Amino acid sequence: MSKLLLNLRNVPEDEADDVRALLDAQEIAYYETRPSLWGVSAGGIWVTEDAAFAAARHAMDDYQQQRSARVRAEYAAAKQAGTAETFVTLLRADPVRVVMSVLGILFALGLVTIPFFLLRR
Structure with a gap:
């Protein structure tokens, strides 16, 4: 086999x-x-x-x-x-991809923390 x-x-x-x-x-x-x-x-x-x-x-x-x-x-x-390759060299080489990745991460973190803020009362 x-x-x-x-x-x-x-x-x-x-x-x-x-x-x-x-x-x-x-x-x-x-x-x-x-x-x-x-x-x-x-x-x-x-x-x-x-x-x-x-x-x-x-x-x-x-x-x-x-x-x-x-x-x-x-x-x-x-x-x-x-x-x-460092973050700075990556940012210089492809700034759109880096910014979109950071925004995606922030969006995901925002979605994860919404229940915490809504249930906090």
């Missing part, structure tokens, strides 16, 4: 490509499901054989540790160089 190795929800394409290459290099049989049209399912990478799943999981764990260390080092270097 097939087992899910990687859910592709919010996974960058380069990471999914790396996982596919990892499975190909280890000669582990897998298949991939695509996201549904309505966004119910995000798709995934599935290992077809139960016996190979433990090896795939171990290889995946090693890959994720290496990727985590690499991405953290890249972020630290960008932060040190002053090129890391």
